[in-house]
Amino acid sequence: MDVIRVYPAKPAHVYLYATCLVDLFDPQAGLDAIGLLERQGLAVTVVTGQTCCGQPAYSAGYNDEARAVAQSQMALFPEPWPVVVLSGSCGGMMHHHYRRLFAGDAAVAAFCERVFEFTEFLVQVCRAKLDDKGEPRQVTMHTSCAARREMKVHVTASQLLGQLAQVELVKHGYQEECCGFGGTFAVRHPQISQAMVEDKTRHIVNSGAPELVSADWGCLLNINGALEYQGERLQGRHLASFLLERVGGGHG
Secondary structure, X not given: OOOOOOOOOXXXXXXXXXXXXXXXXXXXXXXXXXXXXXXXXXXXXXXXXXXXXOHHHHHOOOHHHHHHXXXXXXXXXXXXXXXXXXXXXXXXXXXXXXXXXXXXXXXXXXXXXXXXEHHHHXXXXXOOOOOOOOOOEEXXXXXXXXXXXXXXXXXXXXXHHHOOOOEEEOOOOOOOOOOOOOOHHHHHOHHHHHHHHHHHHHHHHHOOOOOEEEOOHHHHHHHHHHHHHOOOOOOOEEHHXXXXXXXXXXXX
């Protein structure tokens, strides 16, 4: 049964959990997320020592190893500030699955309550209002399975895009389907994963939208790799970079 989450008032200070994939493959997305949060009047702290959230170990059944990773990450955020996570799947791991790994631990449960996905935090806590300064644009969006079904941030991501007066969000077929990444799933079942991402990319291209965004870099790695292999010019980018560019704060 879904539990309605009660959101806190907007704080003065937050932690940003950039995720290991943003750190390794698109650090600019992390900087753009900081830019958006600072525009909301927040002080943002990015703690060194952030690594993986532990999801690959957890989803593969290595719970002891996942607990060790989770403990190392939770220790990085001692202040009672919200932890804003730049990925729905990592947010789902830290908000939902840490509780299961440490069942009955009140301190862990309190930490999990401080975890928010990035678009969820902008909409539900900051009540952000975006002023679109860009040219008319069509864009399609992919949301990871965990982001859609655990964190339900496809709603908040769509709400942010819906605030942009000159942006049309184009739905594509297979909008709610997995891209085939799934962390270790793509490694353990490569042929099934390949078939899934081929379905996903075909529908994205057929949407006709010239731009693709997602709030999850794991999915973007999989989708962008498939698009490049297929010879498509379209490449997705992180939603934070797209939003900051639209409100006039982009780096390009």
